[in-house]
Amino acid sequence: MSDLQQQISTETALELLTNQQRRQILRRIADTPDGATIDQLVKQLGAANSIHPDGNGSFEHRGIELHHVHLPMLQDANVVDYDASQGTVHRGREFQGVLSLLEVIDAHRKETSTTFS
Numbered sequence: 001m002s003d004l005q006q007q008i009s010t011e012t013a014l015e016l017l018t019n020q021q022r023r024q025i026l027r028r029i030a031d032t033p034d035g036a037t038i039d040q041l042v043k044q045l046g047a048a049n050s051i052h053p054d055g056n057g058s059f060e061h062r063g064i065e066l067h068h069v070h071l072p073m074l075q076d077a078n079v080v081d082y083d084a085s086q087g088t089v090h091r092g093r094e095f096q097g098v099l100s101l102l103e104v105i106d107a108h109r110k111e112t113s114t115t116f117s
Helices: 010-016 020-031 038-051 059-076 095-115
Strands: 080-083 088-091
Touching (some): 038 059, 038 088
């Protein structure tokens, strides 16, 4: 990485990971090296939210929220490359760094949940 390119800050990465939907987006993109479509992401979020009663309702609402909130935030941080006209999302320059942090957090949560069980 050149001096002109800055890595994502820890604070920015943690802020991105505070939202469950953004974490689910990152996991989906990690599972699909060729990227994902908006429809695939919305379906993934719908399935996950059906397990958690606090999830947002409709398919349409999740699509709007992805398009206007979560994907732009992830794109602004160079975590994903979002092509709204094509409806596709691919890994961005900072994707692996944020995913690695998410994996550490997930591993820690699993470790502590089994420790206290």
